[in-house]
Amino acid sequence: MVEHRADETLVREGEVEDHRERIQKEDELTGEDEVEDCPECGGSHLVSDSRRGEVVCEDCGLVVDDVQVDRGPDWRAFDSAERDQKSRVGGPVTETMHDRGLSTEIDWRDRDASGQALSSEKRSQMKRLRKWHKRSQAKGKERRLRHALGEIERMSSALNVPDNTQEIAAVIFRKAHGEGLLPGRSVEGVAAASLYAAARQENLPRSLDDVADVSRVSRQELARTYRYIVRELSLEIGPTNPAKFVPQIASELGVSDEVEYRAVEIIEDTSEMGLTSGKSPKGYAAAAIYLASILANDKRTQNAVAEVAEVTEVTIRNRYQEQAEAIGAAV
């Protein structure tokens, strides 16, 4: 009864607290902090997320600055030994290439760098080289990896998934591959599931349907594979905290700060009682805002709230009554 869907819309009981702590830790690490006002809506909820390299307005969702450059190293070292180990020079090593980008390309054309045809002696030498190069590159496992990473890249670009999330997907796939989770499952399915898991981990709003649409597997297979790899790799996928949806909906509705504040309060209080478990976080947030708008004398109609939150009135009705009862508010 506690969790009956692993869908993106779900909140799992017990994970909420853990997740909150984790988010807090992450925030400390990445230095997520408030900056000026949003040029679009004037809201004061601009948040700089250096982990994702974006400055985003929590009110209207505007990405103010997505080319924020992280000038620091992409690793952290705590002593000099570690620094020696992690520091590196050379081309960027990327997880999205099957050999992490450490490849050598040998052109198939028998031309030298200036376009001149090669001598026959050189030609046969190149032929030998190509043969061994291919053999060393793409035998068995490696070929599958390359196929999968190609898939991840294709789906990522179709879904507008940022590069770093793509890299995370690649890491997840490598892990699944390394743990021997592939036999019996399609490479495409695991690749798609890895991408979906990466998006979930990064809190990117990509639904199962979105990913299934661009993948070569059915939604069902994707969901099954996703659950499987999450379980087998013990991936920590946080539940979606309903409170995350509050600023967006509140600002679109144009309610007072008090409503927003009280809505978050309602969510926090009631989720402690396990009311969010199994419910759609967005619908839950919408209901809290509706209830808060009544309590704060800044009432919006169910219809209006339902519209901006993209849920139905029915859902709001059901949720807000539970919430009202739970916090002992007479409505």
Next chain:
DNA sequence: ACACGTAGAGAACTGGT
């Protein structure tokens, strides 16, 4: 107009076999 309730459909999860 707005709020409320309900029925039936549909999708998705758990647990059992």
Next chain:
DNA sequence: ACCAGCACTCTACGTGT
């Protein structure tokens, strides 16, 4: 791997204020 059962959401419609 399939099936039954089930909580949840949605659509649709009727009723009450």
